[in-house]
Amino acid sequence: MSVLEIIINLLSWFFIVSGAVFVMIGAVGTLRFPDFWSRLHAASITDSAGMILLVVGMCLQAGLSMVTVKLLIIGIFLFITGPTSTHAVANAALVTGLRPPEGKGLTGANPEPLENDGDGNA
Numbered sequence: 594m595s596v597l598e599i600i601i602n603l604l605s606w607f608f609i610v611s612g613a614v615f616v617m618i619g620a621v622g623t624l625r626f627p628d629f630w631s632r633l634h635a636a637s638i639t640d641s642a643g644m645i646l647l648v649v650g651m652c653l654q655a656g657l658s659m660v661t662v663k664l665l666i667i668g669i670f671l672f673i674t675g676p677t678s679t680h681a682v683a684n685a686a687l688v689t690g691l692r693p694p695e696g697k698g699l700t701g702a703n704p705e706p707l708e709n710d711g712d713g714n715a
Contacts, residue, residue, distance in 0.1 A: 601653055608650030615643035629686060630693045637679035644671050 619639025626632045648668035655661045 605650045605653035608646045608653065610650075612643045612646030612648075612650060615639045615646060619643065628694060629691060630683075633679060633683055633686075637676065641672065641675050644668065644675065 616639060619636050622635030622639065623632050626635055645668065648664050648671075652661045652664050655664065
């Protein structure tokens with residue numbers, strides 16, 4: 594085994610393990626976060642990052658072959674459909690009336706002014 598093969602093997606396993614860690618973090622976030630919107634965010638962000646890292650790692654393992662081309666096509670498909678499906682789910686939830694939790698000083702479309710704490714800072 595040459596040095597280049599060892600480096601490619603180590604890099605591929607680094608990407609595969611990193612992608613798996615991202616996917617696992619997303620799964621834990623989906624279970625642990627308190628509301629729909631934060632769960633949706635955890636699932637979508639970590640799913641995209643994990644997918645990219647996993648596909649890169651598998652492409653390095655496969656080398657220059659038809660398998661790599663197929664993996665890249667699958668990666669492009671997932672890269673496009675993941676955020677699109679997340680947007681569709683979020684839009685459906687918003688249309689049906691599920692509103693995201695609002696930050697301090699915000700109510701709907703008209704934000705409330707923040708209270709002054711006495712020293713000029715809001």
